[in-house]
Amino acid sequence: MGSYVEIIENLTLILGENRIKTDLESLKIWGCDRTRHFDPKPQAILFPQTTEQVQQIVRLANQLKFAITPSGGRTGLSAGAVAANGEFVISLDKMNQVISFFPADRMVRVQAGMITEDLQNYALQQNLFFPVDLAASGSSQIGGNISTNAGGIKVIRYGMTRNWVLGLTVVTGNGDILRLNKGMVKNATGYAMQHLFIGGEGTLGLITEADIRLDRVPKNLQVLVFGVPEFAAIMPILSKFQAEIDLTAFEFFDQRVMEIVMAHSQLQPPLAAPCPYYVLIEFEAPYEIILEKAMQIFESCMEQGFVLDGVISQSIEQAKNLWRLREDISESCAPYLPYKVDVSVLISYIDDFIKDVEKVLKQHHPEFKICWFGHIGDGNLHLNILKPQNLDKDEFYAQCKHAMRYVFDIVEKYDGAISAEHGIGMTKKAYLGYSRSDEEIVYMKRIKSIFDHNLLINPGKIFD
Amino acid sequence: MGSYVEIIENLTLILGENRIKTDLESLKIWGCDRTRHFDPKPQAILFPQTTEQVQQIVRLANQLKFAITPSGGRTGLSAGAVAANGEFVISLDKMNQVISFFPADRMVRVQAGMITEDLQNYALQQNLFFPVDLAASGSSQIGGNISTNAGGIKVIRYGMTRNWVLGLTVVTGNGDILRLNKGMVKNATGYAMQHLFIGGEGTLGLITEADIRLDRVPKNLQVLVFGVPEFAAIMPILSKFQAEIDLTAFEFFDQRVMEIVMAHSQLQPPLAAPCPYYVLIEFEAPYEIILEKAMQIFESCMEQGFVLDGVISQSIEQAKNLWRLREDISESCAPYLPYKVDVSVLISYIDDFIKDVEKVLKQHHPEFKICWFGHIGDGNLHLNILKPQNLDKDEFYAQCKHAMRYVFDIVEKYDGAISAEHGIGMTKKAYLGYSRSDEEIVYMKRIKSIFDHNLLINPGKIFD
CATH class of the missing domain: 3.30.43.10 (Uridine Diphospho-n-acetylenolpyruvylglucosamine Reductase, domain 2)
Structure with missing residues (x-):
């Protein structure tokens, strides 16, 4: 050096x-x-x-x-x-500028340091919509969203960040500038290397510019919150809605989370009586008839016992308040110093997965209070372990780290991902083998060394 | 050996x-x-x-x-x-079986040799929809669709094949089995190597199994065909519709193509008088009001002079017949031994791009008859050069190959792709440099050698 x-x-x-x-x-x-x-x-x-x-x-x-x-x-x-x-x-x-806007393509070329919310606002000014939205949108940058392939709350309709990236300019770890895919929807000219940088956690080089696809602005979003008697009822609700209506969100959380959020954010309970689980459903209703359709599905869910009670937003204000039940979770849980686990399994496995995790945690750490929430419409579960009051912070974290082995064993059993959207970084590096095979890791390391011969870019992230 | x-x-x-x-x-x-x-x-x-x-x-x-x-x-x-x-x-x-179906995930795991149409039909049996559809669906296999990242006629709504692949099992050129992404929507555990195999033209290894996402079945598809006075009117039509209605297709073709198709397929002209260009628009109309909205946009396009005349399907039968105007193009042109060029540029550049290409071809090959059609909603143009009757076949192909240098110079000028969906294979190998930089090609070759140390899998494809 x-x-x-x-x-x-x-x-x-x-x-x-x-x-x-x-x-x-x-x-x-x-x-x-x-x-x-x-x-x-x-x-x-x-x-x-x-x-x-x-x-x-x-x-x-x-x-x-x-x-x-x-x-x-x-x-x-x-x-x-x-x-x-x-x-x-x-x-x-300092690289936060719009470079150019292509209205016919509904695409904007930006520097990678642009703040996500600024991009959202820029899109709205063009009467368009950038659909990647997450709690950190006010601070996160589009380059970071891309490097972690950020998900967020609208994935069920719009997909991950990957889905909105039409091109990247990168500086590889070797110092080469590559202009990858140049904004095109269709390009069959060899390997789609941009997809290695998307979700690559900055280990292959630096993303400096991005071509971002935009969508039309969603119209008249409606929010429903349902109380659900048991976890197994959630999936039939999802499938009934999906068959008729294109959902923009399908979130769930449990009663413990609901109590914490209501207490923290001083919100009124949305339903007359507490329920074991809740789902929050959002969809566009540009036409009255779609709302009627939703009401029919709701009634049919009630009749079949999948839903105990429900509420629908009557105004934009009310829709925002219903969303707060979900959006305030992170902040509301923060005082409990939660250990956050962000995992993904196929939706088909979620019910068994949750049961297995609860069983193993109860067995090894009966004092842990756990709560579940997440973007269940795409198989993404957030497990938050709340610190027991009598436990020292460091001791709690040590116990959680230890407990992860049990949790990730179950992730592995169900062919899941130990991170759905936060990434591996350094915090989950030791556990990568639960989701990726030895062979995969060997190939990933070789890819790393192609783009970064001297292993100088973001060393020690994802793997050593 | x-x-x-x-x-x-x-x-x-x-x-x-x-x-x-x-x-x-x-x-x-x-x-x-x-x-x-x-x-x-x-x-x-x-x-x-x-x-x-x-x-x-x-x-x-x-x-x-x-x-x-x-x-x-x-x-x-x-x-x-x-x-x-x-x-x-x-x-x-002989690897054409469904392995398993995950209804809650709307996902099916299949062997890669499954014929595209069989997958489409399997999906329909589950009341779901596999949206990749192309002229060759009756013979093409899903593994091939993935290896070329096939596009087809519904890309504007559903995206490329890449968008529907949630996981791949591959055998790399080195003989390792990798199970990549395992069907998950969200997975932030390192490099998304499946995306190298998607569109990789079988040069990194063999795809043996695929996890395919399915969608709900589209409802009450409507087809419109418009006659358009000039190319520049096409984009405003697209943008007017896109602002209000989610289109499932937006195709265009010129009058020469129309004549060839009508003669070959013995179809009646859809409009009272011939027009320089045509667009075909398809969208879902599950509710009457969407059709009314489309009619309003149509009228507004007429008033502004973007559209000369139009027709809407009144039945499924009629919709099929309107689609034949587009779908029969390849077959109808076949007797003219067309030299087919499949390119992509940003929609914003298409107008200038077409003018430049017509100018240069007219200059160097005034005897060429050319026709244009394509998936213009995603920037994908098909240029077919028809063989002049007096020209020998081999001589015609030689002249076309030579003319490609002019065409691809223009593709390069507009930062486009020399192949939008057919791939590079061997036919476009010599031209790869028009779309990918020297550095990119070096990185691609290195990636190839990681997955296929001895360069034994599909040698001589994409590059040497």
């Missing part, structure tokens, strides 16, 4: 003095994401403004052999953007 | 005698696809029935160093499945 002084001198030639931060406060801020398990220890924070500057930095890194951590909105939950080992952080904060 | 006798003996141990064909007729049939530019010269045709048998063959190939060509329904148009250089063909014909 080149000397610190040598590196900084060269970086200054590339970026100018004002685009490099080395003060302790900045190192702390830009050296981490939302996880707090690893201490940030970056060498410096760099703020390039162009793809070419990123390329020059990466080439310098290869020449002087220093490691780089790409950094977006730092809202990640897997320590994928934490610089814990003396890396130089490349922040995309 | 091992001796022929040694190879066949070992293959017989794996497959049994009845699953190996070496007669000349079979070599000819299974050695090629729908292209006729390369003579099939395979050594033998192999018909494994399981992923494990495919693995054993590939391992044997690595041991005895013989090349393999994967073969599906042989409907390809780029010679991607032609065994022109003494390869052993692995046909997926």
Whole structure:
């Protein structure tokens, strides 16, 4: 590795003095994401403004052999953007501009540091819609969304971030600029390498620009919340609705979550009596008849005993309040210092999966309080383990880490993913083998070394 | 390379005698696809029935160093499945079974040799829908659809084949079995390697099983055909409809195509007078009000001069007949021995692109008759050059090949793809550089060598 002084001198030639931060406060801020398990220890924070500057930095890194951590909105939950080992952080904060808009294609080319919410708003200004929406949209950047293939609350209708990426400009770990797919819907000219960068957690290079597909703005969204007597009733509700209506969301949460959210957010109970489970359903109703159809399905669900009670939004205000029951979960649970587990299994296996997990946790950690919620319409479950009051924080985390082996054994049994949308980063690296075979990991490492010969870009993330 | 006798003996141990064909007729049939530019010269045709048998063959190939060509329904148009250089063909014909169906996930796991139409019908039996549909659906196999990332006529609504693949079982060129993504919608556990195999034209290994997502069956499809005064009017029509109605198809063709199809298929003209261009629009109208909305948009298009005349299907029968105007194009043009060019550019560039191509072809090949049609809603144009009667066939093809340099120069100028959906295979290999940079091609070759150390799987396809 080149000397610190040598590196900084060269970086200054590339970026100018004002685009490099080395003060302790900045190192702390830009050296981490939302996880707090690893201490940030970056060498410096760099703020390039162009793809070419990123390329020059990466080439310098290869020449002087220093490691780089790409950094977006730092809202990640897997320590994928934490610089814990003396890396130089490349922040995309200063690359947040719209490059060009293609109305006929309903596509926009942006710099990767654009904040998700800014992109959502830009789309709305064009009377279009960017459908990736998540709790962190106000801070997360589109480059980070792409690097983690972010999901969020509208996946059942719109798919993952991957589905909205029509092209990427990347600087590979070797310092090559690749313009991948250039905004096209159809392109049959060899390997779709952009898909390695999507969800690649910044380990193959840096995404500097993205071509994002937009959709029409959804019309007259309606929200229903149902009380459900047992978990097994949720799937028939989903399938009855899906047969008739294109849903934009299908979320579920249990009564424990409901109580926590109501207490925290001071919301009124949506239904007359508590129920074991709840589902939140959202769909477009541009025509009155769709609402009538939904009411018919609701009644049929009631008759068959799948639903105990239900409420429908009568106004945009009410729809927002019903959504708060779901959207406030993270914040409401935060005081309980929850250990968050984000997993995915086929919908067909969810019922058995939950039973198995509850059984094994009860057996090994009877004092754990667990709550379930998630984007069940796409097989994504969030398991939050709440800290028992009498347990020390560190001891609680240690016990949770230990308990993960049992949980992930069950994920493996059902061919699931140990992370549905948060990523592996550093927090789940030790568990990767529960979801990917030894052979797959070997191939992934070889792919890594193709794009990053010297293993300098985001080292120690996903795998060692 | 091992001796022929040694190879066949070992293959017989794996497959049994009845699953190996070496007669000349079979070599000819299974050695090629729908292209006729390369003579099939395979050594033998192999018909494994399981992923494990495919693995054993590939391992044997690595041991005895013989090349393999994967073969599906042989409907390809780029010679991607032609065994022109003494390869052993692995046909997926005997791997055509449904493995399991997951109703709650609306997902089916099938062997890769399943014929596309059989999958469509299987889905319909479950009251679900497999939306990839193309002229060759009756013969093409799902593994081939995936390997070419097939598009077809419904891409504007449903996306490419890639969008419907939730998991793949593959045997890599090195002989490893990888089970990629296992049917999940959300999976953030490292690189999405399945996307390299999707559209990989069988060069990285063999796809043996696939997890296919299904959709609800579309309801009450309506078909409109409009006559359009000039190309520039097509995009405003698209954008007016897209703002209000989710289209399932938006196709266009020119008057020359219309005449050829009407003559060939003995169809009545859909409109009172001929028009320079036509668009065919399809959408779901489960509710009467959607049809009324479409009529309003149609009228507004007429008023603004974007549309000269229009017709709407009044019955399923009529809808089918309107679709024939588009679906019969390939067959109708066949007697003219067309040279087919399948390209993609951003919709925003199509108008200029067509003008540039017409200009350059007129300049260099004034005797060429060209016609345009395609899936314009996703930027995919089919350019067919019809053979002038007085020109010898071979001379015509030679001239077309030469003319491609001009056409692909223009594709490159507009950042387009020299193949939108047919693939590169062998027919477009020499032109790959018009769509992919030197660096990209280097990375693609490295990826190839990771999955296929000895370069034995489908050699000579996409690149050398």
